[in-house]
Amino acid sequence: MPSKIQSVLVGGLIAAVIGTVVSVAQHFSGAGDPANQNPVLGMIFGLLGCVVMLTSGVIAVWHYTSENELTLRPGQGVGIGALAGLIYAAAALVLAWLLVLLNVLPSPEETMEIIRDSGAFDAPGAEQGAVFAEIMITWGWAAIALIGGVIMGLVGGAIGAALFKHGPDPESELLG
Numbered sequence: 172m173p174s175k176i177q178s179v180l181v182g183g184l185i186a187a188v189i190g191t192v193v194s195v196a197q198h199f200s201g202a203g204d205p206a207n208q209n210p211v212l213g214m215i216f217g218l219l220g221c222v223v224m225l226t227s228g229v230i231a232v233w234h235y236t237s238e239n240e241l242t243l244r245p246g247q248g249v250g251i252g253a254l255a256g257l258i259y260a261a262a263a264l265v266l267a268w269l270l271v272l273l274n275v276l277p278s279p280e281e282t283m284e285i286i287r288d289s290g291a292f293d294a295p296g297a298e299q300g301a302v303f304a305e306i307m308i309t310w311g312w313a314a315i316a317l318i319g320g321v322i323m324g325l326v327g328g329a330i331g332a333a334l335f336k337h338g339p340d341p342e343s344e345l346l347g
Contacts, residue, residue: 181260182231228252228327252328
Protein backbone atom coordinates (compact mmCIF):
# COMPACT_ATOMS: atom_id res chain seq x y z
CA MET A 172 0.00 0.00 0.00
CA PRO A 173 1.37 3.48 -0.88
CA SER A 174 2.70 5.79 1.84
CA LYS A 175 0.09 7.74 3.76
CA ILE A 176 2.45 10.38 5.18
CA GLN A 177 1.81 13.04 2.54
CA SER A 178 -1.97 12.66 2.80
CA VAL A 179 -1.88 12.77 6.60
CA LEU A 180 0.21 15.95 6.49
CA VAL A 181 -2.04 17.57 3.86
CA GLY A 182 -5.20 16.84 5.84
CA GLY A 183 -3.77 17.84 9.20
CA LEU A 184 -2.05 21.02 8.06
CA ILE A 185 -4.95 22.32 5.95
CA ALA A 186 -7.33 21.78 8.86
CA ALA A 187 -4.87 23.46 11.27
CA VAL A 188 -4.73 26.59 9.14
CA ILE A 189 -8.53 26.69 8.79
CA GLY A 190 -8.93 26.05 12.53
CA THR A 191 -6.53 28.86 13.36
CA VAL A 192 -8.50 31.26 11.16
CA VAL A 193 -11.71 30.21 12.95
CA SER A 194 -10.01 30.72 16.33
CA VAL A 195 -8.84 34.22 15.41
CA ALA A 196 -12.30 35.09 14.05
CA GLN A 197 -13.84 33.83 17.30
CA HIS A 198 -11.49 35.99 19.35
CA PHE A 199 -12.12 39.15 17.35
CA SER A 200 -15.89 38.59 17.23
CA GLY A 201 -16.00 38.58 21.03
CA ALA A 202 -17.56 35.11 21.10
CA GLY A 203 -14.84 33.83 23.43
CA ASP A 204 -15.16 36.73 25.86
CA PRO A 205 -16.26 35.45 29.31
CA ALA A 206 -18.37 38.60 29.77
CA ASN A 207 -20.29 37.88 26.55
CA GLN A 208 -23.96 37.56 27.47
CA ASN A 209 -24.95 35.95 24.17
CA PRO A 210 -23.58 32.40 24.08
CA VAL A 211 -25.02 31.59 20.63
CA LEU A 212 -22.06 33.01 18.74
CA GLY A 213 -19.69 31.01 20.95
CA MET A 214 -21.69 27.85 20.22
CA ILE A 215 -21.53 28.53 16.49
CA PHE A 216 -17.75 28.91 16.64
CA GLY A 217 -17.54 25.74 18.77
CA LEU A 218 -19.45 23.81 16.12
CA LEU A 219 -17.24 25.27 13.40
CA GLY A 220 -14.21 24.08 15.37
CA CYS A 221 -15.62 20.55 15.51
CA VAL A 222 -16.32 20.56 11.78
CA VAL A 223 -12.74 21.70 11.13
CA MET A 224 -11.41 18.86 13.28
CA LEU A 225 -13.51 16.40 11.27
CA THR A 226 -12.17 17.80 8.02
CA SER A 227 -8.61 16.82 8.93
CA GLY A 228 -9.52 13.15 8.49
CA VAL A 229 -11.85 13.72 5.54
CA ILE A 230 -9.23 15.72 3.61
CA ALA A 231 -6.49 13.18 4.38
CA VAL A 232 -8.60 10.25 3.13
CA TRP A 233 -9.77 12.22 0.09
CA HIS A 234 -6.15 13.05 -0.79
CA TYR A 235 -4.96 9.46 -0.27
CA THR A 236 -7.75 7.83 -2.28
CA SER A 237 -7.52 10.42 -5.08
CA GLU A 238 -3.74 10.25 -5.41
CA ASN A 239 -3.64 6.45 -5.40
CA GLU A 240 -6.96 5.71 -7.17
CA LEU A 241 -8.11 3.23 -4.55
CA THR A 242 -10.89 2.58 -2.08
CA LEU A 243 -10.18 2.20 1.62
CA ARG A 244 -11.82 -0.02 4.17
CA PRO A 245 -13.35 2.00 7.03
CA GLY A 246 -10.61 0.86 9.42
CA GLN A 247 -7.94 2.21 7.08
CA GLY A 248 -9.79 5.52 6.86
CA VAL A 249 -9.97 5.66 10.65
CA GLY A 250 -6.20 5.17 10.92
CA ILE A 251 -5.41 7.87 8.38
CA GLY A 252 -7.95 10.20 9.98
CA ALA A 253 -6.57 9.70 13.50
CA LEU A 254 -3.05 10.55 12.35
CA ALA A 255 -4.32 13.59 10.43
CA GLY A 256 -6.22 14.69 13.55
CA LEU A 257 -3.03 14.41 15.60
CA ILE A 258 -1.12 16.48 13.03
CA TYR A 259 -3.99 18.99 13.01
CA ALA A 260 -3.93 19.37 16.80
CA ALA A 261 -0.14 19.67 17.06
CA ALA A 262 0.05 22.20 14.22
CA ALA A 263 -2.91 24.20 15.55
CA LEU A 264 -1.26 24.39 18.98
CA VAL A 265 1.97 25.67 17.43
CA LEU A 266 0.07 28.23 15.34
CA ALA A 267 -1.91 29.36 18.39
CA TRP A 268 1.27 29.88 20.41
CA LEU A 269 2.78 31.85 17.54
CA LEU A 270 -0.29 34.08 17.52
CA VAL A 271 0.04 34.52 21.30
CA LEU A 272 3.69 35.52 20.86
CA LEU A 273 2.66 38.00 18.14
CA ASN A 274 -0.04 39.41 20.48
CA VAL A 275 -2.85 38.44 18.11
CA LEU A 276 -4.43 36.10 20.68
CA PRO A 277 -4.34 36.59 24.47
CA SER A 278 -1.83 34.63 26.55
CA PRO A 279 -3.04 32.18 29.23
CA GLU A 280 -2.25 34.81 31.87
CA GLU A 281 -4.24 37.48 30.01
CA THR A 282 -7.14 35.06 29.61
CA MET A 283 -7.18 34.33 33.36
CA GLU A 284 -7.13 38.05 34.07
CA ILE A 285 -10.10 38.59 31.73
CA ILE A 286 -12.02 35.82 33.49
CA ARG A 287 -11.18 37.23 36.94
CA ASP A 288 -12.24 40.74 35.82
CA SER A 289 -15.58 39.36 34.61
CA GLY A 290 -16.44 38.38 38.19
CA ALA A 291 -16.77 34.71 37.34
CA PHE A 292 -14.85 33.70 40.48
CA ASP A 293 -16.61 36.02 42.94
CA ALA A 294 -19.28 33.52 44.03
CA PRO A 295 -18.77 31.38 47.15
CA GLY A 296 -16.95 28.16 46.32
CA ALA A 297 -15.58 29.59 43.09
CA GLU A 298 -12.01 28.75 44.10
CA GLN A 299 -12.39 25.29 42.57
CA GLY A 300 -13.60 26.85 39.35
CA ALA A 301 -10.60 29.15 39.33
CA VAL A 302 -8.20 26.23 39.78
CA PHE A 303 -9.94 24.28 37.01
CA ALA A 304 -9.92 27.31 34.69
CA GLU A 305 -6.21 27.83 35.35
CA ILE A 306 -5.48 24.20 34.46
CA MET A 307 -7.59 24.38 31.30
CA ILE A 308 -6.04 27.64 30.15
CA THR A 309 -2.45 26.51 30.70
CA TRP A 310 -1.87 22.85 29.78
CA GLY A 311 -5.38 21.34 29.84
CA TRP A 312 -6.44 22.88 26.54
CA ALA A 313 -3.41 21.36 24.82
CA ALA A 314 -4.25 17.88 26.13
CA ILE A 315 -7.89 18.24 25.11
CA ALA A 316 -6.87 19.56 21.68
CA LEU A 317 -4.66 16.53 21.06
CA ILE A 318 -7.25 14.01 22.28
CA GLY A 319 -10.11 15.79 20.49
CA GLY A 320 -8.06 16.10 17.30
CA VAL A 321 -7.40 12.36 17.23
CA ILE A 322 -11.01 11.42 18.00
CA MET A 323 -12.55 13.86 15.51
CA GLY A 324 -9.90 13.01 12.91
CA LEU A 325 -10.69 9.32 13.13
CA VAL A 326 -14.40 10.02 12.74
CA GLY A 327 -13.57 12.21 9.73
CA GLY A 328 -11.40 9.41 8.33
CA ALA A 329 -14.28 6.94 8.59
CA ILE A 330 -16.58 9.44 6.87
CA GLY A 331 -13.97 10.02 4.16
CA ALA A 332 -13.54 6.28 3.58
CA ALA A 333 -17.30 5.98 3.08
CA LEU A 334 -17.47 8.99 0.74
CA PHE A 335 -14.40 8.70 -1.47
CA LYS A 336 -14.21 5.47 -3.40
CA HIS A 337 -11.83 5.05 -6.32
CA GLY A 338 -11.29 1.64 -7.82
CA PRO A 339 -12.64 -1.66 -6.52
CA ASP A 340 -14.30 -1.71 -3.12
CA PRO A 341 -12.40 -4.07 -0.77
CA GLU A 342 -15.59 -4.73 1.22
CA SER A 343 -17.50 -5.99 -1.83
CA GLU A 344 -14.68 -8.40 -2.71
CA LEU A 345 -15.19 -10.14 0.62
CA LEU A 346 -18.85 -10.76 -0.16
CA GLY A 347 -18.37 -11.82 -3.79
